[in-house]
Amino acid sequence: MSDLTPMLRQYMSIKEEYPDCVLFFRMGDFYEMFFDDAREAAPILEIALTTRDKNRENPVPMCGIPYHAAESYIEKLVNRGRKVAVCEQVEDPSQAKGIVRREVIRVVTPGLSAALGKFNAAENNYLCGVSHKDDRFGAAFLDFSTGVFQITELSDLGELMDQLAGRNPQEVVLSEDEENSPLADRLSRTLGGALVNFTDNSRFGTDRAVSVLTEVYDLAGIEGLGLGGHPLALTAAGGVLSYVVDYKLGDVTHLSLPRLYLPTDFMIIDEVTGKNLELFRTVYEGRRTGSLLSVMDRTTTSMGARLLKRTLAQPMIDRREIERRHDLVQELVERQEKTDELVSLLADMADLERIAGRVSTRIANPRDVAALASSLGRIGPIRRILEGFESVTAASLAGDLDDFSPLIRRIVSTLVESPPHTLRDGGLIKDGVDEELDELREISRTGKQWIIDLEKSERRRTGINSLKVRFNKVFGYYIEVSNTNLQMVPEDYIRKQTLVSAERFITPELKEFEAKVLGAQDRITALEYDIFVKLREEVRDWIPMIQKGAGSLAALDMLLSFAVVAREHDFIRPIMTDKREIDITGGRHPMVEGFLPSGSFVPNDVHLDAEHEQLLIITGPNMAGKSTIIRQVALIVLMAHTGSFVPAEKATIGIVDRIFSRVGASDSIARGQSTFMVEMVETANILNNATERSLVILDEIGRGTSTFDGVSIAWAVAEYLHDSDTHTPLTLFATHYHELTELAVLKERIKNYTISVREWNGRIIFVHKMQPGSASHSYGIEVARLAGLPSRVLARAREILQDLEEGELLRLDDPESAAAGSRPHPSGQLDLLSAVTSPVVERLRRIDVNTLTPLDALSTLDELIRLSAQVDAEDESKK
Secondary structure, three states: OOOOOHHHHHHHHHHHHOOOOEEEEEEOOEEEEEHHHHHHHHHHHOOOOEEEOOOOOOOEEEEEEEHHHHHHHHHHHHHOOOOEEEEEEOOOOOOOOOOOOEEEEEEEEOOEOOOOOOOOOOOOOOEEEEEEEOOEEEEEEEEOOOOEEEEEEEOOHHHHHHHHHHHOOOEEEEEHHHOOOHHHHHHHHHOOOOEEEEEOHHHHOHHHHHHHHHHHOOOOOOHHHOOOOOHHHHHHHHHHHHHHHHOOOOOOOOOOOOEEOOHHHEOEEOHHHHHHOOOOOOOOOOOOOOOHHHHHOOOOOHHHHHHHHHHHHOOEOOHHHHHHHHHHHHHHHHOHHHHHHHHHHHOOOOOHHHHHHHHHOOOOOHHHHHHHHHHHOOHHHHHHHHOOOOOHHHHHHHHOOOOOHHHHHHHHHHEOOOOOOOOOOOOOEOOOOOHHHHHHHHHHHHHHHHHHHHHHHHHHHHOOOOOEEEEEOOOEEEEEEEHHHHHHOOOOOEEEEEOOOEEEEEOHHHHHHHHHHHHHHHHHHHHHHHHHHHHHHHHHOOHHHHHHHHHHHHHHHHHHHHHHHHHHHOOEOOEEEOOOEEEEEEEOOOOHHHHOOOOOOOOEEEEEEOOOOOEEEEEOOOOOOHHHHHHHHHHHHHHHHHOOOEOOOEEEEEOOOEEEEEOOOOOEHHHOEOHHHHHHHHHHHHHHHOOOOEEEEEEOOOOOOOHHHHHHHHHHHHHHHHHOOOOOOEEEEEOOOHHHHHHHHHOOOEEEEEEEEEEEOOEEEEEEEEEEOOOOOOOHHHHHHHHOOOHHHHHHHHHHHHHHHOOOOOOOOOHHHHHHOOOOOOOOOOOOOOOOOOHHHHHHHOOOOOOOOHHHHHHHHHHHHHHHHHHHHHHHHHO
16 A cells, blocks of 8 residues: 555545445545445446556556435445445545545445435335344344334244245344354345345344443333343344444434334234235236235325335234224224325325434435425324324324424424425525525625626726626636727736637626625535534434324324225225134135126135134135135235225134245245145144144145145145144145045034036036035146147047046056047046055054144155055066
């Protein structure tokens, strides 16, 4: 560094403090980047890469961007997973002795980008900290832009991944000890584009956690945070907060106290179930349109949209609180005029949570503060309307809406009606706010007239009618005279510049005026800035009240959305109960119904209870609607727990602690898992974690392997869910294995249902209606016909099916016999569990399903596969 200029040495010194950041180094009207930062940033920002100190043997790579456009460039880098350290000049260059002093004033990362204002408005932007000891984990979720701060402690990696999936953090912080750990590898693979950081181990220590929490929140101790017995939640909170504070993000007074929650406080929706139910994105196209969120989101504020998404990820399980929400939604549905009035008041409401965050970190601009005042002005009318409702929830929401009249008056009396976005050009403070400012503005206004008067008087004095008084940033004010009139120029004119066709002059009087006017304009800009900063500091004192009000408005917006959707789609209020039952009459799928012509969706009744119909075996052909029905039951249950009305004629919903799903088949190539392995892992998760309060939907268990294996597994899974002492959840089990219908004879709480079809002229008609009983055919060939398979293929498939149903498996070495189809065949379906003398069947009969664990089931399956192969080999040797 010895051959570098003093300025570059200053740059390198600051860069050493932020080695993992792209350093935006302020130089006048530009932010410059040098060395590796320039090489990395230039192609991302699509700007030219140049060099500095070209006379050096190795010129310094550099690139730069205008300081007033910095936010858009920062956003590009952050979106590519980079961190940006913003280094400002912190002293007036005209007053500096030597190099201007510079400091990093903020760091912007994917999880800490409160300044950008470029978020997806409907989503939280989470920074996550994870601590780890043995098999337990602590997790802290901080949305720096809104101040939301939640922490939890989890019993295993699966629970951690479920919590991460529900929040989709943009950035994760781990201690440096985890850098090459299986945890870090799992997070990197699972979280996609999230930035995974490794930071000093001390940030995740207990002492550091206590220190930073007490310091940031000005606490005498942490006892009041309720973290006793949750050491990993504490260290996760400390790790995240230390990361924020150490990155010099300014004042963080907008951050709420960390709120401890446990997974059991909410209904658990794991990553697999959320995907299968298409809560936020469709399975095949990954689009928001067609998801449950798209159906339920009629919110008008960003705050409400974010709360709705969080609520769908974590529905409530407190029956009384759920019913209180239902009470208000019912009132809103019944009082449409008031609902419309509230929706209108919330329309165009600013994002109060994120404005509060920008105010706290002192980056809010004049438009932010003006929007804050406009939005707060609507709170009074909203509160008065809510006070006219009868529900407890309405009263609670109204109680959290404070009187902001003093703050509104202060803002409105200070800022002009439509202030500029930035501070650098002035024009944001009203007349009458500050006496000195008014005087300076008068000088500026009269100065313009003085110039006009000067030009007129000089024309009269000199006789030069074309004489002009002009201004530019290089020379300031000057008098311009064309060459044809130079002989008429007075002696007191001082030549300043010669042009091709004119000369420019100044006079002592003009320069004296210039100093006065330009000095006034500079002082006006500086004074307006000071007045605004003082106003912004006053707003900071209101942040706790603003955040409380924002939370109330978000909840109101979400419940209004529930009411609007209920009215538009004819949803009804569900009855919540503590009993283990789900009783739905005329249930509909909220997303599928929206894609069909009005009135064409076929509703279905479903009843589940702990004593008589705990597990329903649902059979029927493909395309009949099995998957739709089991999914719609899960969606109706989930919607009811959020406080929403549901798509049904009637619905009684018992409180559910968790929804599990095993639906569809897909390889997990990234994890090296086959379709069948994925299916078994997901099934094992259900069998190990479902409780009697859970709801389980299973679709085609065992489909990923051979028929015999698949039936065996499906049978054993169904028995386990029925017979287990602790794992007896309400279950919907859709299957093509008709053999499973025999379970209804053997097990008292298993019942058979089928999706009926009608046959007409040799073809089938899907009626999509579920009724008691079991299907005798799968109609797979008919479905293939509807899909457009060639008639020759369909005809051959019917021949093969006939042979299979008669128990005569086709031999590949005897195609003529297989094609003949001339032998008489008894009718009926292949009975996989008939009384055949076979070691495989005998081994199946010896299985004690009452004591069989999921691990035992997989081990037994492997034994059965080997036994079956042995029997096949013996049969082949006899031929």
